[in-house]
Amino acid sequence: xxxxxxTSITRRADFSASHQCAHPERSEEENRALxxxxxxxxxxxxxxxxxxxxxxxxxLGMVLDLKELKAILEREVVGPFDHRFLNYEVPPFDRxxxxxxxxxxxxxxxxxxxxxxxxxxxxxxxxxxxxxxxxDYAE
Amino acid sequence: MTSLTRRYPFSxxxxxxxxxxxxxxxxxxxxxxNNPYGHGHNYFLEVxxxxxxxxxxxxxxxxxxxxxxxxxxxxTRLDHADLNRLPEFAERVPTTENLGLQxxxxxxxxxxxxxxxxxxxxxxxxxxxxxxxxxxxGS
Numbered sequence: 496x497x498x499x500x501x502t503s504i505t506r507r508a509d510f511s512a513s514h515q516c517a518h519p520e521r522s523e524e525e526n527r528a529l530x531x532x533x534x535x536x537x538x539x540x541x542x543x544x545x546x547x548x549x550x551x552x553x554x555l556g557m558v559l560d561l562k563e564l565k566a567i568l569e570r571e572v573v574g575p576f577d578h579r580f581l582n583y584e585v586p587p588f589d590r591x592x593x594x595x596x597x598x599x600x601x602x603x604x605x606x607x608x609x610x611x612x613x614x615x616x617x618x619x620x621x622x623x624x625x626x627x628x629x630x631d632y633a634e
Numbered sequence: 635m636t637s638l639t640r641r642y643p644f645s646x647x648x649x650x651x652x653x654x655x656x657x658x659x660x661x662x663x664x665x666x667x668n669n670p671y672g673h674g675h676n677y678f679l680e681v682x683x684x685x686x687x688x689x690x691x692x693x694x695x696x697x698x699x700x701x702x703x704x705x706x707x708x709x710t711r712l713d714h715a716d717l718n719r720l721p722e723f724a725e726r727v728p729t730t731e732n733l734g735l736q737x738x739x740x741x742x743x744x745x746x747x748x749x750x751x752x753x754x755x756x757x758x759x760x761x762x763x764x765x766x767x768x769x770x771x772g773s
Contacts, residue, residue: 528698531697594693626641628639630638630639631638631639631682
């Protein structure tokens with residue numbers, strides 16, 4: 496392979512958290528139609544997959560040191576989110592409904608600044624709420 | 635771009651056999667799947683809806699609406715069914731490819747009741763070892 500080839504790596508991280516999806520200004524019925532059983536306080540074992548692309552460093556043979564990626568995921572997401580009640584303890588979910596879509600977007604916002612550096616780019620955040628339901632987010 | 639993917643199980647039986655091929659040719663092409671008495675699989679269907687997050691609700695679309703549509707359009711037809719008896723497979727071999735394309739057509743009809751999202755992709759697993767993916771482009 497001559498020249499440079501953009502390559503992506505994906506790292507997985509898990510966190511467990513509780514949440515509640517309901518809009519305070521909507522009726523119980525409206526909330527149930529939108530969020531189903533998620534209107535009650537409940538929790539998930541969330542699984543996060545983060546994909547970063549870049550050039551493979553010719554000396555290190557890496558797009559990004561996985562230890563460094565792991566440390567960023569710990570600092571930005573797992574540390575603040577794990578074993579927390581998102582609505583009460585993790586801003587902005589005191590005012591933004593913590594749907595899987597909104598959580599994935601918030602994770603993107605936290606991860607983009609430290610990962611979009613040195614020619615690397617955050618490509619995708621995939622957040623599994625359960626093994627049967629997941630959201631892919633990219634800007 | 636944001637997408638939401640949901641994974642659904644269903645179980646069905648089928649036999650791969652084409653009237654356009656002779657008995658020898660059928661056995662050669664379809665191998666053990668040509669067994670005259672048929673056989674079955676636990677399939678998994680992944681349906682991906684893509685669009686923009688609706689700011690007030692924090693949702694791409696309510697999961698209950700996606701579930702209702704997939705159930706009505708696909709699962710009621712396929713779960714615990716003999717695929718070869720369906721009119722859609724009277725003259726088409728129910729391979730995973732053809733079944734995936736047919737599921738895409740069923741999902742496409744009345745898809746708008748899911749919400750303001752588009753049908754972006756489907757993935758159909760016949761077994762844990764083989765799967766078909768279909769991407770949808772446009773509207």
